[in-house]
Amino acid sequence: xxxxxxYIWTDGVEPTYGIRSKTKIIRDDEEPPIWGxxxxxxxxxxxxxxxxxxxPVFTCPDPxxxxxxxxxxxxxxxxxxxxxxxxxxRAQARMADEKYVDHKLLFGLEQEYTLLxxxxxxxxxxxxxxxxxxxxxxxxxxxxxGRVVGRQLIEEHTTACIQAGLGIEGTNAEVMPGQWEFQxxxxxxVEVGDHVWxxxxxxxxxxxxxxxxxxLDAKPIRGDWNGAGMHTNVSTQSMRENYDAIIAACExxxxxxxxxxxxxxxxxxxxxxLTGAHETQRYDTFSxxxxxxxxxxxxxxxxxxxxxxxxxxxxxxxxxxPYVVTALxxxxxxxxxxx
Ligand code: ADP
Ligand code: MN
Ligand code: MN
Ligand code: MN
Numbered sequence: 001x002x003x004x005x006x007y008i009w010t011d012g013v014e015p016t017y018g019i020r021s022k023t024k025i026i027r028d029d030e031e032p033p034i035w036g037x038x039x040x041x042x043x044x045x046x047x048x049x050x051x052x053x054x055x056p057v058f059t060c061p062d063p064x065x066x067x068x069x070x071x072x073x074x075x076x077x078x079x080x081x082x083x084x085x086x087x088x089x090r091a092q093a094r095m096a097d098e099k100y101v102d103h104k105l106l107f108g109l110e111q112e113y114t115l116l117x118x119x120x121x122x123x124x125x126x127x128x129x130x131x132x133x134x135x136x137x138x139x140x141x142x143x144x145x146g147r148v149v150g151r152q153l154i155e156e157h158t159t160a161c162i163q164a165g166l167g168i169e170g171t172n173a174e175v176m177p178g179q180w181e182f183q184x185x186x187x188x189x190v191e192v193g194d195h196v197w198x199x200x201x202x203x204x205x206x207x208x209x210x211x212x213x214x215x216l217d218a219k220p221i222r223g224d225w226n227g228a229g230m231h232t233n234v235s236t237q238s239m240r241e242n243y244d245a246i247i248a249a250c251e252x253x254x255x256x257x258x259x260x261x262x263x264x265x266x267x268x269x270x271x272x273x274l275t276g277a278h279e280t281q282r283y284d285t286f287s288x289x290x291x292x293x294x295x296x297x298x299x300x301x302x303x304x305x306x307x308x309x310x311x312x313x314x315x316x317x318x319x320x321x322p323y324v325v326t327a328l329x330x331x332x333x334x335x336x337x338x339x
Pocket of ligand 3: 110112181
């Protein structure tokens, strides 16, 4: 049979790598082959040496095209040596995963995002065309006109994620009007990254049909409006078994040099979002605490009560690269909990 494979990869546009995709028609039920693209058009190569290789690494049903069509997430490789392209952050996540495989890390990512009216205005769809809505309060988990916008898009996206077989766990309207969240997990580091990137692709793709722009901007509106994060919940086998490992993990994340290293990989414009207000700790301060949404790391109250479980790193931005975030956490926690 003939089917369509949508090849999806991340580009090299600074400061926040974005999603690209193109379609391949595959005949006679062949497997999706290695392919390539013009890297000079995606900030991944120069015009005189423009080829970048696409290597399929994760496939799932394409819920938008249906039938036997598929989505094909790819790693980017350099032609010739076939080594990871410098912008291929999945390769870093793979190496961290392999190194600390015995710790059986699990991640749950809470992807927040903002729907905008159009590309040029950069104005949230939940805001009146000119001027501001009423202050924050009624919008989080809101129901009804004047509280939420884009519900139909959110429902279509959720259905698509389920049909694609992604580990989507839930959705909610967020604190700022036009802001929403979906959660993916609990999955291994590379896997959660794959699912988040596919879910981002589906969101942007379905939003095309609704005329919304999806923004992963960490602080779309300055002032008294919540930013958008990608809270990263993480556990190792030992954290799922005892509370000492929970505290050891928090201490490891606060060890000298570690907060700066993590903040540097947690997304663009993080200092505008992690201000110490709006349920954040400041970007230049590290703290952890039970139930504390003003801390860098929150230990959920059930985790303290049960004496085991996971921690929530509240610092990553909505625009962070999930592969970079899970690689950082895997290396820091894996190293600390091995000794
Ligand atoms: P909140 O909004 O209260 O911060 P959410 O319900 O949005 O929390 O997200 C909780 C996240 O915690 C989910 O993504 C889930 O996968 C994750 N999670 C639950 N248990 C574990 C665990 N043992 N290890 C890692 N992540 C976990
Ligand atoms: Mn949440
Ligand atoms: Mn949230
Ligand atoms: Mn959270």
